[in-house]
Amino acid sequence: MRKLFVSVTFLLLILRSYADEGMWLPLLLGQQVYKDMVKKGLKLSAEQLYSVNKASIKDAIIIFGNGCTGEIVSNQGLIFTNHHCGYDAIATSSTVEHNYLHDGFYAADKNQEIPANKITVRFLNRIQDVTQRVMAAVGNLQGTDRSTKLSELSNQIISEVVGGDEFKSGVVASMFKGNQYFLFVYDVYKDIRLVGAPPESIGKFGGDTDNWEWPRHTGDFSVFRVYMSPDGNPANYSRNNVPLKPKYFLPVSLKGVNDGSFAMIYGYPGGTNRYETSYGIDLKNSIENPTLVKLRDMRLKYMFEEMKKDPVVKLQLAPDYANIANYWKFYEGETKQLQKFHTQEQKAKDEQAFLQWAKSHPEYSNIFNEYAANYAAWRPYSMHRQYMNEGILGSPLVAYAATLIPLENALANNNSTKADRDKLIAAATNARKAFLQTENKPSDQRILGSVLQMYYNDIDKGQQPSGFYQNLFNKYGTTEAGYQKYAADVFNNTMLLNDNAWNRFVGNPELMTLQSDPAYAIASAFIRNYNSKYSSLYSQFVTKNNDLGRMYLKGIMEMNPEKAKMMYPDANFTMRVSYGNVKSYTPRDAVHYDYICTMKGMMEKYIPGDYEFDLPQKVVDLYNRKDFGQYKDPKYNDIVVTFITTNDITGGNSGSPVINGNGELIGLAFDGNYEALSHKIAFDKDLNRTICVDVRYVLWCIDKLGGAKHIVDELKLAR
């Protein structure tokens, strides 16, 4: 009976059909899924999706900044991406007087576009399978020998194609946990300018309350432009540069969507772990996620208190706050959904089925014992690692102080040259300037006081930096007030926050001065403690997991060679295509969610003066007049603000184009739904949805609300 049960699940594991799951490599679309895409509603040829020689849709897709996707939508290099992707650039371009984050902004002409100098844009130039070359070099190496060899070879391969060209970049990306390797080469554009953005009350409507949730009414878009040199090459910023002449750009559809419409999404999903083991999920749910959530809760609380009080602080902290809050809610939801779906138990069953097969493939039979041992060895230190990253370094002051450790090392080292030290001091002074721009002392001080207390209570006493707490308690006692008084003294006395004291130190950089600085002393105590005792254990854990993961995936592919041909590799911030359709869903018993949201629903959520649900008066007026223009949806006699699809995406896809069967832009993907936040580890075929802003709402915001019709005129509209 039992045996029968196992082999039935084994069969299911092989035959399970994956609905709309899959983040497909564009160069393999033709072999893997093109026919199915056509069956679902695609009207284009495989060549139009991805071509090595001819311009194709892939040429309109860009990496925007370091973690987002964008798309080219005009023959003058116009970019659409998400508001939350342009957020930092919009906030940094703003002042309290010219508050583009709050009020929105549209450049009246190209001269008014604002250089966004932290942003680069990357176009995919080519993809090449380099598996054979990599395998020949790494052979059967394991562990750090393998990773060292691999990184040497990657650097070699990249330098062959990129050379010293600052406008090219490359990456050798591991697929199927190191069973295949692809080289991706990019053209890098560095002159990127902000063209427009809606007011934050539109671009982030619903704030963190609505984040990762459907129904949704967020106008999450912003507009940028790529510039090139007059002779047509990527270039650094210059007034003489001209708008990019792109190889390809997406036409924009005014036709809207229906329940069931075909939808495909190109973009750069950052990371998934669809072959995560039951051991990994256990650690995540029991330690990693709850610790991160607890620490971020505390940090967000203190930041928000200060942001609420003062618009200057709000502008200063908003980008960091948004990032911390985004993944605070993600990891909180991830664990909830993993538990709801019993994902750990499901993975354990998959592992049993694998072991059943491994009975006739003994080289794999010990794999889960090794996993178990590896996790057991690391587990006692896992909370400590989260506390370092999310707690101790969650204080911006301590995080800055931590960057001075190499300087302390140089000052302590009699063999270091004056030139070495001068270089480190210049770098520290620059980094200090950047740090001070976003430093809010009142919130940081509270964070520091709290995190020190939380660390003391939660981390095994044997793992704590020796002597640190005894000294603190001797002077300040063990109460919460004592911790806060200690933090206040650190903030009042550190030279890192005092220009005169810092300049004196720079003029005469004494080792003792740095070591006795109270902020530096904290960074040094906690980091040296962690690095000297636990970071090598973490590296061992990760390296061993990599070896095991590579083997597990190899086994899975060997177990069923036919299915292996139809597998997609985990997301790793390389270009992927996902396809599915617009679709309503049932999140829980008796509840049905429609596939679109309208402006009517936005007005129902509107709370005048609220931090998250306020709206510009002009939106209210236009809505009352039903001034929808050509962007109106005839079926609803309203503006469709957002819609949902079954596409398989994840963080990194933000800003991705949602494209209909004719290759026209219908929306921008900007989020995933709460009920399937376990999607990095397992795609749920019933509940997984991608949340998209309808491009007609984007154009309505630009034209009717923003008065920037000239931007719409630049597009190629399909009616």
Ligand code: ARG
């Ligand atoms: N959840 C969105 C994403 O990761 C980001 C939304 C940003 N908004 C916010 N309220 N923090 O793509």
